Amino acid sequence: MAGGDVAESKSHGKGKKKKGRRLGVRIDMTPLVDVAFLLLTFFMYTTSMSRPQTMEINLPPDKNVKVEMAETKLMTLRVNDKGVIYWNIALDAPKVIEFRDLRAFLAEKAAAIPGLTIVLKIDRQGKYRMMVDLLDEFNLAGVQRFSLAPLADQDKTLMAKVQG
Amino acid sequence: MPKFKPHRQGYRIDMTPLVDVAFLLLTFFMLTTTFKPSEEVTIVLPASHSPNKLPESDVITINISKDGRLFLGLDSQILRRRLFGKENENKASVEVPKEQLAKYLVNARTANPKLRTVIKGDKEADYGITEDVMNILQDTQITRFNLVTELAR
Numbered sequence: 001m002a003g004g005d006v007a008e009s010k011s012h013g014k015g016k017k018k019k020g021r022r023l024g025v026r027i028d029m030t031p032l033v034d035v036a037f038l039l040l041t042f043f044m045y046t047t048s049m050s051r052p053q054t055m056e057i058n059l060p061p062d063k064n065v066k067v068e069m070a071e072t073k074l075m076t077l078r079v080n081d082k083g084v085i086y087w088n089i090a091l092d093a094p095k096v097i098e099f100r101d102l103r104a105f106l107a108e109k110a111a112a113i114p115g116l117t118i119v120l121k122i123d124r125q126g127k128y129r130m131m132v133d134l135l136d137e138f139n140l141a142g143v144q145r146f147s148l149a150p151l152a153d154q155d156k157t158l159m160a161k162v163q164g
Numbered sequence: 165m166p167k168f169k170p171h172r173q174g175y176r177i178d179m180t181p182l183v184d185v186a187f188l189l190l191t192f193f194m195l196t197t198t199f200k201p202s203e204e205v206t207i208v209l210p211a212s213h214s215p216n217k218l219p220e221s222d223v224i225t226i227n228i229s230k231d232g233r234l235f236l237g238l239d240s241q242i243l244r245r246r247l248f249g250k251e252n253e254n255k256a257s258v259e260v261p262k263e264q265l266a267k268y269l270v271n272a273r274t275a276n277p278k279l280r281t282v283i284k285g286d287k288e289a290d291y292g293i294t295e296d297v298m299n300i301l302q303d304t305q306i307t308r309f310n311l312v313t314e315l316a317r
Contacts, residue, residue, distance in 0.1 A: 029179045029180075029183060030179075032183060033179060033182065033183055033186060036183065036186040036187055036190055037186055039190050039194075040186055040189050040190045040193065043190065043193030043194055043197055044193055046197060047193055047196060047197050051217050051218045051220070052209060052217075052218050052312050052313065052314055052315075053212060053214045053215070053216060053217065053218070053312070053313050053314060053315050054214060054216045054217065054218045054282060054310035054311060054312050054313065055212050055214040055216070055310060055311040055313055056214075056216060056308065056309075056310050056311075057308070057309055057310070057311060058307060058308050059298065059301070059302045059307040059308075059309075060302075060307065061302075061305065061307050122291045122295075123291065124290065124291055124292030124295065125290060125291070125292065126290070126291040127287065127288060127289070127290070127291060128210065128228065128285040128286065128287060128288070128289040128290065128291055128293075128294050129210040129287035129288065130291065131291055131294065132210040132211075132212055132285075132287070132311060132313055133210065133212075135212075135311075136211075136212040136213055136214065136313075136316070139212075139213070139214065140213055148295070148298065150295060
């Protein structure tokens, strides 16, 4: 068999000082390559290169600190459980605004009123997405200061008045 | 003219460089892959234009599922064992009742003060629960946190 052949040629070489013809060993690498590429594709697909984005929020350290500010710089955005957005500045009556118009509107207001602060009040039954979308709009419109406040019952009656 | 078949030169391609490169890439991907422990809940992220990336390590994640349940996730196994016990150390996140969230957060932060808090909420989750979570964060003096989103197109 093969093993015997090798042994024989070896002894030949030693005994007669004649070099036995070396069999060039060639390994067929194709299966190796196949497996390597299979694993490679597997790892490439399972690797998640992209990390998700994050949005940073800073809250004031103490809830009970009151910040005094001019009413004219204070815009209140109220969102009801159906996602309808109402806006007003200071104590004006709330007005409805469409979400798609919000970015331009906010950018315009932010440019017109330096130091504009937005108080965002979202209904507890509203969606989390609404908050993220709105905060994103604030960032895009360049509104630096905003705060989140709970939507009280009086806010709900205010909104109901506009609807009715 | 006699039919003369030209002697075909059987050529062989040397595959060695190909194999080298393949294995190099393979090793790279094997080393960079981190297998995520299976999530307890699937969370559909909302989209934003925020350019910040989620930090890779030292993160404590508050997952808010669609039905308003809270899951606390940690990236380090040692910390998970310390906080949730040995039986939960291989879970990506553990369900935590809202009342105990503050306690867990404080414990986690005393164990590793470098922890950054992120909220990973489902986009269809109620705002109310998020508001509660943010109040808890404020009460536990975590005033800087991140909201996980995916990039809006």
